[in-house]
Amino acid sequence: MGIGMSLNLQKYLKSNNISPLHYSNRTLSKGDPLRDEGAVPEENFEDVVHNSDIIFTMISMDNVLTELLNTVLVAGDALKGKIFVDTSTIHPDTSEWAASRLSEYGAAFIAAPVFGASAVAATGKLIFAVSGPTAAVQTITPFIKDVMGRSIIDMGEDVRKSSLLKISGNILVISFMEVIAEAQVFAEVTGIGNQQLEEFIGNMFGPVLESYSKRITTGAYAPPLDTSPGFAAALASKDMKHALSIAASHGTRLPTLEVASSRLESAREYAGECLDSSAIYGTGRLEAGLPFWSEKSRQGN
Template sequence: MTSPPPRVGWYGLGSMGLGMSLNLQKHIKANALPPLRYSNRTLSKGDLLRDEGAVAEGKFEDLVQNSDVIFTMISMDDVLIELLNKALLVGDALKGKIFVDTSTIHPDTSEWAASRLNEHGADFITAPVFGASAVAAAGKLIFAVSGPAKAVTTVTPLIKDIMGRSIIDMGEDVQKSSLLKISGNILVISFMEVIAEAQVFAEVTGIGNQQLEEFIGNMFGPVLESYSKRITSGAYAPPLDTSPGFAAALASKDMKHALSIAASNGTRLPTLEVASSRLASAREYAGECLDSSAIYGTGRLEAGLPFWSEKSRQGN
């Protein structure tokens, strides 16, 4: 006798979570499975999900009660801790449930979550993703997954070729996926720092931003070229009514995690130290509606240029 398909829930409908959950609900609908149940601090952000047949839940506790697998995509560790503390109020009804967090959290948070949920017979999987919101919408994210093998086997069909193009298996230690994700962000933000430095150099020497960007694309490929375009297009300081691609506040949080973990292991991340300081200066100067690439604006200021470029917004 086959087991019934799991009832799936989703919490977190920001720029990443909405695209991911829409792909999941479309898969569920196409295969006549129980509809995705969703919740969010602002429930109206799920209207597109509702239109695809998903079912709204007003409270996270209700979402947990009515789901077997619960995905979360949130911005900060504190938010996840708050949500899981609410879930723990469900008590014995948590037994057998699987929680899958797809956001970037500190490995200590992952370990705490797994320990607390295990006390009630539930499993916790860390499954942070690599890719921007456009990649999420296209269902082409890369997932780094760690957690109990049986639980991972259960959720893999909900991820592969639906929300993600590939899965990196990080084993059963839930801290490992968090560490890989933070390592990946060390690279992403460090690349952005170096490209920002080179683009400021191109301006002050008269080389030209577009010519340098053409070289970056030809030499290093489309990924690093896309990082450069966030600078040259002005997206590092988008209009105040436009959400940044990788918000400066989230990048700062990720860098804080990386720097603290490095220090606790007796090493340093000098490039990230510079990027963190420059992004903090950018946020102080230009507010929170900034992309992580706003380190470029600080670099411009340090070179005697305006923070704002011709293609960015021109102030707050």
């Protein structure tokens, strides 16, 4: 996600004669395509913050964001006027903490989680759910709309709201995947045929749900060990835990997500971490007496 977004942003900056993007990553070499476009690599996050007025982050886990921000909070008043924009899926409490801590030093925090897969990020067609101080949102909008994203959903000034919308979106995404996985296992054990069911899904429900089915039927749910999954199982599990804990704290349940979470955890225990979120299908196969692996997936670890 991050590399596609960053490439589009750097191309925009370059074409408008704006100072180049400064970037960093745990594996800096992953940013070589950015460097080739004229962006400036930095050894660490602190240098990126020092050399930037607007800082975008795309991280995997909440604790990674808090660690990054804690490394720069020591700069104190040097952060004044800077805008931090996090595009990750994080717990609303994490967004609230970040906004509170940065505001102590005159910096602004914007929660701007994105909807869309890596391929969508590469084409600059992501959907951003944006919340934070109005003036800061207005400042960053030109770098998002028609650059990294096709649209912005305005969630107001409460940064918790963007995080909650993103988690709500993931409830739908993962629940769709659970239901499609169940239907595809049903199609196999009854002899309907995966491709025929997939054709129906596409004709009836459109290309988005058809693409979810394809992650199952192409074997992408368990990709080769040297291939990164589209939506990593570990990240999907993290997102589901956020959703389930928030639902419980509000006295409600998400039964479909409870099943999907349990099945994905079982898949990770059985097949390791190189799995897509659609690996709930593999668990469904096991429960139906079929092998975890399909003819088109990898065949083991």
